Amino acid sequence: MEGATPDAPRRTRAALAEIPARLDRLRVTPLRTLTNTREVSPSLPSGYLSPAPSPDEQLIQQRGRKRVPANWSPDIDLKRNSTFHSSIRTPPKNASSRHSPPKLGVTLRSTPRKRLLLGDVERVPLTPEKIDFSDISTPQKFKITSPVKASPPIKRCRLEKSFDVEYKGPIDTALKGLSPTQLINMIKKITYKHPEIEDDIRKDMPVPDLSPLEERLNYLKSNIFKSLPTSRLTSKTDSPAYSRVATHLAAFKKCLVDQGKVLVESQHWESVLEYVFLAWSYVRATPVWDNQPHNAHRKQCFKALTNFCMTALKKGDFTKDFLIDVQDKLESMEADSEDIKSNIKHVQGMLQDNIV
Numbered sequence: 001m002e003g004a005t006p007d008a009p010r011r012t013r014a015a016l017a018e019i020p021a022r023l024d025r026l027r028v029t030p031l032r033t034l035t036n037t038r039e040v041s042p043s044l045p046s047g048y049l050s051p052a053p054s055p056d057e058q059l060i061q062q063r064g065r066k067r068v069p070a071n072w073s074p075d076i077d078l079k080r081n082s083t084f085h086s087s088i089r090t091p092p093k094n095a096s097s098r099h100s101p102p103k104l105g106v107t108l109r110s111t112p113r114k115r116l117l118l119g120d121v122e123r124v125p126l127t128p129e130k131i132d133f134s135d136i137s138t139p140q141k142f143k144i145t146s147p148v149k150a151s152p153p154i155k156r157c158r159l160e161k162s163f164d165v166e167y168k169g170p171i172d173t174a175l176k177g178l179s180p181t182q183l184i185n186m187i188k189k190i191t192y193k194h195p196e197i198e199d200d201i202r203k204d205m206p207v208p209d210l211s212p213l214e215e216r217l218n219y220l221k222s223n224i225f226k227s228l229p230t231s232r233l234t235s236k237t238d239s240p241a242y243s244r245v246a247t248h249l250a251a252f253k254k255c256l257v258d259q260g261k262v263l264v265e266s267q268h269w270e271s272v273l274e275y276v277f278l279a280w281s282y283v284r285a286t287p288v289w290d291n292q293p294h295n296a297h298r299k300q301c302f303k304a305l306t307n308f309c310m311t312a313l314k315k316g317d318f319t320k321d322f323l324i325d326v327q328d329k330l331e332s333m334e335a336d337s338e339d340i341k342s343n344i345k346h347v348q349g350m351l352q353d354n355i356v
Contacts (some may be wrong), residue, residue, distance in 0.1 A: 120250050156328045210278060213259045217282045220252040224286060237287055242294045249286070249297040256283070256301055262306045269316030277329055278310045284336055302337035313350070323347055 027204040053061070164346040170289050175183065191198040228236045235241060256279050263272045309330075318326070327347045 039329045134336070208263065208266065208268050210271065210275055213275065214278055216255055216259070217252070217279060220248065220255055221282055221285060222250045224252060227286070235290075237290050239289075239291055239294070241287075242289050242291070245287075252286070253301050253304075257304045260304060264308055264311055267315070269312040270318070270322070272308055272312040273316075273326060276305045276312075280305055280333055297336070302340055304338065306339045306343060309340075310346065313343065313346055320351070323351055327351070 024344065085343055177185070187201070224245050227248055229244070260275060260279070261271070263275055280302070283298060283305070286298055286301075288298070289295050313326075327344065330340055330344045330347065334344065
């Protein structure tokens with residue numbers, strides 16, 4: 001080359017000699033373990049390669065998984081833990097609030113996205129002394145309410161006035177809509193205003209009709225037999241069969257006792273004795289179970305009918321022929337229950353003393 005001069009090789013050598021010096025400026029020294037500081041080249045600005053962690057980030061790192069440093073020392077680790085526990089303390093627990101609801105914790109960490117966006121803002125470390133726990137200690141602010149509002153209660157219409165309108169239809173049709181209590185009160189009111197009508201009512205008063213009572217007993221007895229197993233290979237009087245009809249037996253006993261009490265309260269003593277003989281035949285038709293405790297409903301029905309019969313015999317006024325007929329029927333019932341013997345003796349005593 002024509003333009004080459006003797007000074008060109010010298011300049012090339014000088015440039016090559018400056019390369020190690022410039023590379024030394026870009027070199028970053030390793031992290032010092034004792035002072036926990038970093039040495040960077042004076043030519044690079046501070047925080048260009050790795051900025052210093054903020055107090056919040058140091059708190060997050062200390063709360064995370066513990067990492068043992070490369071050159072671990074028990075004295076340094078003990079000193080570090082004591083410094084951390086002395087700087088951050090949990091608020092003291094109050095002994096009186098032992099049964100108070102659990103308080104919500106305070107989250108001191110922030111997301112990485114917020115830390116990047118707020119890098120230029122001056123960060124103030126959060127300490128327990130600067131946190132207000134007053135809002136957290138009130139459980140009323142954290143009550144969970146249902147988004148669906150409860151429907152208001154339905155208001156019932158209340159009749160302000162009772163309309164007393166005279167009924168103009170047939171009297172028998174009107175009486176069908178009244179309850180037994182209403183009929184009793186109406187008749188008592190009429191007899192109070194017109195005492196002479198009471199004698200006519202007593203003369204024309206019929207005996208109680210027992211056919212509805214018998215229909216009810218027959219219906220409940222049929223439910224008992226419908227519940228029994230239908231297979232010929234299984235027993236109809238064992239414990240499994242009883243478990244299937246126990247509910248129907250209890251309903252039958254309740255109906256029998258309630259109907260008898262109504263007749264006793266009405267003091268129609270002849271009708272009471274007729275009901276006893278009628279209901280006794282239905283109780284006799286119920287199954288007799290292999291296990292004796294299962295026959296408790298049957299025995300209780302016989303016991304109730306015996307008590308109804310004794311009450312009617314003591315308080316009723318019967319003729320001699322009627323008592324003889326009662327004695328014959330009671331003797332035929334003796335095989336079903338021994339309790340009926342007391343009734344037989346009472347009837348025999350009435351006949352011998354010539355009470356009738």
